[in-house]
Amino acid sequence: MVEDDETIRRSLGMALERYGYRVSSAPDGLAGLEMFREVRPDLLLLDVMLPHLDGIGLCHRIRETSQAPILMMSARGDALDVVAGLEAGADDYVIKPVDTSVLVARIRMLLRRTTFTAPTAADSPPQDADGLLRFRDLSVDTLGLDVRVDGRPVALTPTELRLLLEFVAAPGIAQQRQTLLRKVWDYGWDGDIRVVDLAVQRLRKKIGADHIETIRGFGYRFRR
Incomplete structure (x- = not known):
């Protein structure tokens, strides 16, 4: 402190x-x-x-x-x-x-948040037996918790990693800011959605902005 x-x-x-x-x-x-x-x-x-x-x-x-x-x-x-x-x-x-x-x-x-469990979703993309998801230049190992862009490792904070895992578990599905606030930040009450927006902004800088779409007035969607 x-x-x-x-x-x-x-x-x-x-x-x-x-x-x-x-x-x-x-x-x-x-x-x-x-x-x-x-x-x-x-x-x-x-x-x-x-x-x-x-x-x-x-x-x-x-x-x-x-x-x-x-x-x-x-x-x-x-x-x-x-x-x-x-x-x-x-x-x-x-x-x-x-x-x-x-x-x-x-x-x-x-x-x-430092103890991770990869999210699951009925519409989650196909993955290798080792839990590897691929989205063009981005690869996410949901078991080893390893994220790479063009084969290079990307350092993410625990919050950024949980946010990315939520996104890659449901590509193509629009997610509200309030839903992400509850699932990633564990807020049981209304929180400040600026926390979500700034975390998405930092995540985009690290994995590439084109992977995450903004849905005006609603939230975000991870590109398939």
Whole structure:
């Protein structure tokens, strides 16, 4: 956890430890980057407004070497903060002050995403016995969880991988943003569909924009 407010850092750390998590914390972005390199955590909780290196910049730096889940915290809930964090590679965000039970629910949700089960669908495309799906230059190994474009491996975050698995399980089928939010992000309540849009945008950059069609006012469709 990287949080510059000492009171929040201490109280939130203690609260998370009561839920059974082991928490390492830092007071600024540069200290957080150094701590990340030493600890290699399962999940990162980053404040947006940090001294020396802000949360957006820290998220960018972490994404250079790690696909670990990142949960951003914003005091303002400003749309620009949210979008910037998601574009930098964050998986989700919460608005401060945040109820501990809500924060823990988001953390559990992100950590569950690191244990994958490939989605199934009646209209899923033919695949090899080893679980390999092919879409022109894109290949997705649903068992080995390996994604390649033109034979080159593609590094995806857990969220991006779950999103891609949902898409390739049902090519040609239109999927609502709210449905993807529920299935990929495990939201049991209405969430911000910008999370979906920004994740699709990042996924397109990695696998090729032409694989995912936008259905205006509805959602997305993966090309057969």
